Amino acid sequence: MNDKIMEVKGLNKAFGAVTATNDLSFGIDRGHVHALIGPNGAGKTTLVNQLTGDIFPDSGKIIYNSQDITRLKDYRRAHLGIARSFQITHIFENLTVGENMALSICAHSGHNFHFWRHSLRSGIVKEKLEGALGRVDLAHRRHLKASHLSHGEKRQLEVGMALTGDPELLILDEPMAGMGPGGTIELSKLIEKLKGTLTILLVEHDMDVVFSLADMVTVLVYGEAILTAPVDQVRKNRRVQQAYLGDGW
Numbered sequence: 001m002n003d004k005i006m007e008v009k010g011l012n013k014a015f016g017a018v019t020a021t022n023d024l025s026f027g028i029d030r031g032h033v034h035a036l037i038g039p040n041g042a043g044k045t046t047l048v049n050q051l052t053g054d055i056f057p058d059s060g061k062i063i064y065n066s067q068d069i070t071r072l073k074d075y076r077r078a079h080l081g082i083a084r085s086f087q088i089t090h091i092f093e094n095l096t097v098g099e100n101m102a103l104s105i106c107a108h109s110g111h112n113f114h115f116w117r118h119s120l121r122s123g124i125v126k127e128k129l130e131g132a133l134g135r136v137d138l139a140h141r142r143h144l145k146a147s148h149l150s151h152g153e154k155r156q157l158e159v160g161m162a163l164t165g166d167p168e169l170l171i172l173d174e175p176m177a178g179m180g181p182g183g184t185i186e187l188s189k190l191i192e193k194l195k196g197t198l199t200i201l202l203v204e205h206d207m208d209v210v211f212s213l214a215d216m217v218t219v220l221v222y223g224e225a226i227l228t229a230p231v232d233q234v235r236k237n238r239r240v241q242q243a244y245l246g247d248g249w
């Protein structure tokens, strides 16, 4: 199998007169944390929406595990192993942490949604629940209502829920948004821990987080990928400094 889990080739997407994705090409190496950076309006969310199948490009190709998925529906991409954790939390505040996770496990394993509480008694679900809670360090919070979690812990839960489908590629869309320093450290630790167990595409504005976690970085400017390179090269690149990081970098 190709060592690129995903390749984007000549992708174009316009909204009326706005070109949000402009002949964009880059690849993501299997097992890497690959960051996507760029100023506001650079087209990061539009690109991610095309990778997950929420919107379709006008032209160009998206190849995943050597398969052309450009026109594949979002749920079919999820079945192929692409998971996304959103900027806005998608958890049930009135359910406990354990219940949220169990619900996600049941949804991914095809259990009847109406009987998900019942399926909590199933040994397989229980075992998966233990693993899922442990993976995101929330085992000690399992009986707490999700509404009582800190902002950072909610993100951890959300990432945990995205992981219950055993994805190969996890897309994290601005996971640090709205987070205090403590939450950022905790979530960074979690991403560091996940590193190597799956491929992560990290859309992130916090450059300290990007530079400490990413193996490779793609820089978007006006919908174009102006550079895909290891962190050190991105830091030093003159065009990136001028376009995005400012001359202070």
Ligand SMILES: Nc1ncnc2c1ncn2[C@@H]1O[C@H](COP(=O)(O)OP(=O)(O)OP(=O)(O)O)[C@@H](O)[C@H]1O
Binding pocket: 015, 018, 019, 020, 038, 039, 040, 041, 042, 043, 044, 045, 046, 047
């Ligand atoms: N549904 C839409 N209709 C019209 N224009 C859109 C739509 N979605 C995005 N755009 C435009 O496309 C461009 C890219 O937007 P996008 O949200 O993808 O950028 P971004 O890099 O994710 O920005 P941010 O960092 O602020 O989230 C912007 O000019 C935006 O206004």
